[in-house]
Amino acid sequence: MACSSQNSSVFHRSLHKPYPTAVGGEGVYLFTADGRKILDGSCGAAVSGIGHGNKEVIEAVCEQMRRLAYIQTSFFTTDPAEALASAILENSDGAFSKVMFLSSGSEAVESALKMARQYHVYNGQPERVHVVGRHHSYHGNTLGALAAGHNPSRRDTFAPILSPAFHHVRRCFYQADGGGSLSEAEYEDELLAEYEETFKRLGPETVAAVIVEPVVGATLGAAPATPNYLPRLSKLCRSYGILTIFDEIMCGMGRVGTYHAWQSLGGVSPDLQTVGKGLGAGYQPLSAVLVGPTVHNAFQEHSKGSNGFISGHTFQGHPAACAGALAVQKILKRDNLISKCGELGQVLHDALESQLPEELSQGGGKLRGMGLFRAVDFGDMGASYGGPLAEEVATKAFDLGASVYLCSPNVDAILICPPFISTEEEIKELARITIQAVKEVLERKN
Ligand code: PLP
Numbered sequence: 001m002a003c004s005s006q007n008s009s010v011f012h013r014s015l016h017k018p019y020p021t022a023v024g025g026e027g028v029y030l031f032t033a034d035g036r037k038i039l040d041g042s043c044g045a046a047v048s049g050i051g052h053g054n055k056e057v058i059e060a061v062c063e064q065m066r067r068l069a070y071i072q073t074s075f076f077t078t079d080p081a082e083a084l085a086s087a088i089l090e091n092s093d094g095a096f097s098k099v100m101f102l103s104s105g106s107e108a109v110e111s112a113l114k115m116a117r118q119y120h121v122y123n124g125q126p127e128r129v130h131v132v133g134r135h136h137s138y139h140g141n142t143l144g145a146l147a148a149g150h151n152p153s154r155r156d157t158f159a160p161i162l163s164p165a166f167h168h169v170r171r172c173f174y175q176a177d178g179g180g181s182l183s184e185a186e187y188e189d190e191l192l193a194e195y196e197e198t199f200k201r202l203g204p205e206t207v208a209a210v211i212v213e214p215v216v217g218a219t220l221g222a223a224p225a226t227p228n229y230l231p232r233l234s235k236l237c238r239s240y241g242i243l244t245i246f247d248e249i250m251c252g253m254g255r256v257g258t259y260h261a262w263q264s265l266g267g268v269s270p271d272l273q274t275v276g277k278g279l280g281a282g283y284q285p286l287s288a289v290l291v292g293p294t295v296h297n298a299f300q301e302h303s304k305g306s307n308g309f310i311s312g313h314t315f316q317g318h319p320a321a322c323a324g325a326l327a328v329q330k331i332l333k334r335d336n337l338i339s340k341c342g343e344l345g346q347v348l349h350d351a352l353e354s355q356l357p358e359e360l361s362q363g364g365g366k367l368r369g370m371g372l373f374r375a376v377d378f379g380d381m382g383a384s385y386g387g388p389l390a391e392e393v394a395t396k397a398f399d400l401g402a403s404v405y406l407c408s409p410n411v412d413a414i415l416i417c418p419p420f421i422s423t424e425e426e427i428k429e430l431a432r433i434t435i436q437a438v439k440e441v442l443e444r445k446n
Pocket residue numbers: 045104105106107109138139140141213217218247248249250251276277
């Protein structure tokens with residue numbers, strides 16, 4: 001049964017579209033109350049990496065809830081939080097020394113921004129107040145995270161109440177902006193020069209941090225940084241005493257075929273990193289800030305007694321969420337799911353590419369992405385088809401039995417990010433349904 005605003009008491013994101021009622025999930029499939037079986041081609045928004053109904057994770061969460069459902073993290077730590085933090089650090093090539101757990105991605109971004117600010121205050125540089133983000137990035141919906149990001153459709157209404165301490169430089173989106181005439185290195189030169197100009201305009205000694213999505217998700221559709229962009233940006237920031245924050249809430253936790261996306265994009269780690277979505281894989285809401293040694297050491301040295309990081313949330317470090325995410329990490333490792341994600345990503349790309357309708361490739365449509373984080377971008381085709389295509393394609397794919405994610409209107413694109421546990425056949429079926437949806441929409445618009 002689909003809920004419309006007429007028969008629902010929930011304040012849904014849209015009060016005008018009907019919402020099918022989801023009643024179950026098993027493996028890569030979701031089930032609705034009206035008997036439909038939907039191939040989960042988007043994991044919500046890159047969340048459900050190990051699929052649905054995993055009994056080991058469910059049991060780990062239940063077992064923790066039976067033992068202890070909740071504590072306040074200013075009074076206690078717990079075994080699952082400690083074990084989960086250790087597991088994350090072990091997978092991080094020595095990049096981080098501590099982990100702070102929050103509940104949502106936006107909370108993690110807020111905490112990383114505040115940590116960066118407090119770090120500079122501890123270091124005797126309270127004048128460092130500015131944060132530099134990028135056009136068409138998304139870092140969350142709370143006011144600090146919204147200010148750091150730059151997704152016009154989500155931001156513009158609230159712009160007058162956002163802090164003026166946030167600034168934005170150009171996105172790194174070589175496929176769209178490289179112009180064909182610039183090499184990747186020349187393109188990076190331009191982007192890095194803009195960062196440096198921005199630092200100089202603001203006064204480099206007043207800049208606290210830059211924040212970057214290594215592979216831009218919801219706003220551009222799986223758009224990865226060019227190979228040397230992140231290492232070069234990190235070096236530039238270090239030369240001015242500016243901290244780097246990588247937001248891997250969508251692209252991290254194995255989604256691109258390595259545990260962290262930066263491990264596939266030049267190998268240079270940030271000072272602070274945010275993760276969420278895939279961390280708990282949807283079994284519980286959980287996010288985290290991964291804290292590198294520079295920031296950790298300053299807090300270690302300067303904080304006194306119980307006065308530490310000036311921030312906190314009631315549900316942070318929730319024991320059941322940590323227990324669930326710990327079980328997820330064990331499964332990722334035991335079943336070798338992250339390298340499998342990289343391999344399946346190639347299967348998905350090849351399957352999409354081999355079936356791509358001619359109109360799409362000739363009309364400027366493009367594929368891109370890494371691992372199981374892929375996009376089909378319709379480029380400017382909408383102009384000759386009477387309007388953007390992505391929303392119609394996503395709706396058609398859903399009707400045909402697969403969910404894909406609609407990117408925000410900066411691009412006319414859909415994101416395809418299925419579970420890592422998918423079989424090759426399921427990946428090919430997902431590609432087949434997606435391409436069939438594309439073909440039907442193009443035919444209808446012809
Ligand atoms: N950062 C990125 C890169 C995201 O993709 C998202 C969510 O889509 C967020 C932050 C915000 O996370 P949440 O929706 O859990 O608050």
